[in-house]
Amino acid sequence: MPYTRRLVREKTLQALYALELSDDTQEHILSYTVDKLRDDKVSHEFARMLFRRCIEAQQEIDPLIRAHVENWEFDRIALIDKLLLRMTITELLFFEEIPPKVSINEAIEIAKKFSTEKSGQFINAILDAIFEQLKQENRLNKRGRGLIDIGVHNVRSDDDHDNKAT
Numbered sequence: 001m002p003y004t005r006r007l008v009r010e011k012t013l014q015a016l017y018a019l020e021l022s023d024d025t026q027e028h029i030l031s032y033t034v035d036k037l038r039d040d041k042v043s044h045e046f047a048r049m050l051f052r053r054c055i056e057a058q059q060e061i062d063p064l065i066r067a068h069v070e071n072w073e074f075d076r077i078a079l080i081d082k083l084l085l086r087m088t089i090t091e092l093l094f095f096e097e098i099p100p101k102v103s104i105n106e107a108i109e110i111a112k113k114f115s116t117e118k119s120g121q122f123i124n125a126i127l128d129a130i131f132e133q134l135k136q137e138n139r140l141n142k143r144g145r146g147l148i149d150i151g152v153h154n155v156r157s158d159d160d161h162d163n164k165a166t
Contacts, residue, residue, distance in 0.1 A: 003043040009087065009106055011037060012047045013114065016054060016083045026055070054083075054090045061089045068129045080115040081123060088127055092134060096141045100131055 015033040019026065034047040054061075065085050066074050077085075084107045091103040104127045111119035134140050 002040045003037055005043075005046070005102075006106055006110065008037060008043045008047045009050070009110060010114075012050045012054075013080070013083055013087060013110060015047075015051050016087065017079065019055070020079060020083070026052075050087065050090060050095070053094050054086050057090055057093065058086060061086050061093075064089060064130050064133070065126065068126050068133075078115055078119065081111060081119050084111055084115070084119075084123055085126060088123075089130060092131060092140060100140070100142065104128070104131065 011034050015029050018029045037044040088103050088107040108120045108124050111123045
């Protein structure tokens with residue numbers, strides 16, 4: 001039975017969180033978090049790719065976040081929120097098959113579950129601003145019907161959409 005993308009994102013978030021807080025190797029962390037998804041090859045591969053891409057792209061992504069957190073020091077952002085922002089921006093930049101609204105709404109819902117009471121609003125505001133910037137700079141490489149010309153405000157996530165993107 002395939003896993004939902006939300007569960008896969010949650011496991012990836014857990015792996016990124018463990019990496020931030022421990023001295024363990026990436027492979028060791030993956031073996032205790034993401035590799036539990038092994039029985040669904042597609043989900044397992046997506047989680048590992050998202051984890052690695054987040055790490056590889058951090059130097060590119062953190063300045064985007066810093067540019068959009070007004071009146072807030074980057075180092076004071078809740079770790080879960082920072083990791084969710086990195087993970088979602090990674091999806092926006094490097095996973096062309098996933099609609100931006102799905103990535104953003106998934107991050108908002110995961111923030112509501114794992115972070116502070118106001119994290120969903122914070123994540124939404126920052127990601128909306130970054131999404132608009134990336135669109136204006138032509139940095140989004142999204143293909144297929146509905147992947148780029150959609151509004152991201154007030155849209156509920158339908159986890160199945162990111163599995164059906166064309």
